[in-house]
Amino acid sequence: MDQDVWNESQSGRRKQDFGPKVNFKKRKIRVGSFNGLPASSQKLVLRMQREPSLASFEPVEQCNLDYHPQRGAAIDPHLDDSWLWGERLVTINMLSSTTLTMSLEQSLSDLGPPEEVRVAVHLPRRSLLVLYDEARHRWKHAIHRENIYKRRVCSTYRELSAEFSPGGQQAALGDQLLDIALSFQGTPI
Numbered sequence: 001m002d003q004d005v006w007n008e009s010q011s012g013r014r015k016q017d018f019g020p021k022v023n024f025k026k027r028k029i030r031v032g033s034f035n036g037l038p039a040s041s042q043k044l045v046l047r048m049q050r051e052p053s054l055a056s057f058e059p060v061e062q063c064n065l066d067y068h069p070q071r072g073a074a075i076d077p078h079l080d081d082s083w084l085w086g087e088r089l090v091t092i093n094m095l096s097s098t099t100l101t102m103s104l105e106q107s108l109s110d111l112g113p114p115e116e117v118r119v120a121v122h123l124p125r126r127s128l129l130v131l132y133d134e135a136r137h138r139w140k141h142a143i144h145r146e147n148i149y150k151r152r153v154c155s156t157y158r159e160l161s162a163e164f165s166p167g168g169q170q171a172a173l174g175d176q177l178l179d180i181a182l183s184f185q186g187t188p189i
Helices: 039-049 171-181
Strands: 014-018 021-023 028-030 061-067 075-078 085-094 098-106 115-123 127-131 140-143 152-160
Touching (some): 039 152
Antiparallel strands (some): 085 127, 085 152, 098 140
């Protein structure tokens, strides 16, 4: 990864994107310079697909992120887009351990205001995390500054939503994106 260029990103992170350019507000996708996932990921994707829960997983985007404590790197609580990205988000945590914080606003009683429930998920070095179902669509996830102790690099893979899958309204575009992604000829955009 360090042989490719890292781009400065928000919250002190550095980033490498291997995916189409997307305007989520306007719901527009530009294939443009997208030329696939990196060749170095092909064996890893095949290995992921040997896991029964990921047998049908076909990523169309890979995002490499570099967190470093001296840069104050973090990512605020968020939900990933569900118009384009599908049911599963897969992250491989590398170089160092960290903690993923999952949070959910919910009413604990009929009388009081909603409260935030937080769950700390330990991510050991070289671990794989799959967010799906409620963890994907209801619980926000974050990496807080205080949980970055030394350099952490991760790769997050995203699959397409039903709208871009066979039978979906944009299935043809989904097929095109998958063909490009799974050529494994990508360079960061």
